[in-house]
Amino acid sequence: MEVLEIKTHVGLIRExxxxxxxxxxxxKNKNYKLLVVADGMGGRDHGEVAANYVTDSLEKWFQNxxxxxxxxxxxxxxxxxKYIKTLNSNLIKKYGEDKLGTTLTLALINKKQTLLINIxxxxxxxxxxxxxxxxxxxxxxxxxxxxxxxxxxDDLRYFSNNNIVTACVGICKELCxxxxxxxxxxxxxxxxxxxxxxxxxxxxxxxxLIRKTPSTFLxxxxxxxxxxxxxxxxxxxxxxxxxxxxxxxPFKGRDNASGAIYIKEx
Numbered sequence: 001m002e003v004l005e006i007k008t009h010v011g012l013i014r015e016x017x018x019x020x021x022x023x024x025x026x027x028k029n030k031n032y033k034l035l036v037v038a039d040g041m042g043g044r045d046h047g048e049v050a051a052n053y054v055t056d057s058l059e060k061w062f063q064n065x066x067x068x069x070x071x072x073x074x075x076x077x078x079x080x081x082k083y084i085k086t087l088n089s090n091l092i093k094k095y096g097e098d099k100l101g102t103t104l105t106l107a108l109i110n111k112k113q114t115l116l117i118n119i120x121x122x123x124x125x126x127x128x129x130x131x132x133x134x135x136x137x138x139x140x141x142x143x144x145x146x147x148x149x150x151x152x153x154d155d156l157r158y159f160s161n162n163n164i165v166t167a168c169v170g171i172c173k174e175l176c177x178x179x180x181x182x183x184x185x186x187x188x189x190x191x192x193x194x195x196x197x198x199x200x201x202x203x204x205x206x207x208x209l210i211r212k213t214p215s216t217f218l219x220x221x222x223x224x225x226x227x228x229x230x231x232x233x234x235x236x237x238x239x240x241x242x243x244x245x246x247x248x249x250p251f252k253g254r255d256n257a258s259g260a261i262y263i264k265e266x
Contacts, residue, residue, distance in 0.1 A: 012253030
């Protein structure tokens with residue numbers, strides 16, 4: 001059975017949920033799909049306004065496109081990049097600079113290929129041949145530590161500046177940098193997750209849940225793991241020895257936790 005769904009949770013600390021998520025098929029052809037996770041920036045006012053505006057706008061954009069237009073994935077990448085920058089300008093025009101913003105991770109699937117777009121530190125993964133692969137890169141202060149081999153990816157969660165993003169929609173023109181990746185549809189599962197999930201549970205934990213959880217409960221299990229289960233995290237000694245920095249220990253349910261998932265028929 002094919003699975004296409006979203007899950008979002010306010011967490012255990014925050015008073016409101018500033019995330020928005022979407023997982024839909026095209027009204028004219030169910031083989032064409034759009035998945036979105038938008039994480040409203042909690043350090044600003046009304047992050048949920050930006051997240052919902054971007055998500056709702058992308059849904060309308062997708063449903064108004066003809067199927068033949070969506071077949072040219074390179075062209076779709078160009079059009080979506082331009083449209084996202086327009087949404088960024090619209091938010092700034094209405095609310096002003098440095099007022100509200102959101103990260104954005106999306107996947108647009110046609111019959112042969114998948115376009116992934118990322119702005120910020122939510123993540124896009126695929127699961128293929130029993131391997132979990134992060135397709136997107138984090139736009140964050142600390143990502144370069146991992147990219148250039150200074151630390152393990154799981155260690156990024158402990159840096160106190162881990163939550164500082166270097167790209168977003170809505171704050172200013174300069175920060176709306178759009179990263180795109182096109183892949184073939186040769187995966188079994190596609191997952192988009194907000195940092196409220198990936199800051200708490202590791203890739204190895206996500207992979208473990210994929211292997212032992214029925215597909216219809218998988219996304220629920222991932223979100224519930226991040227919100228309700230103590231991961232017993234602690235700052236590794238190797239990290240303290242290597243970097244003189246301020247560290248934090250992420251704890252369950254500290255943030256909104258959201259995801260969108262597509263699991264092919266098996």
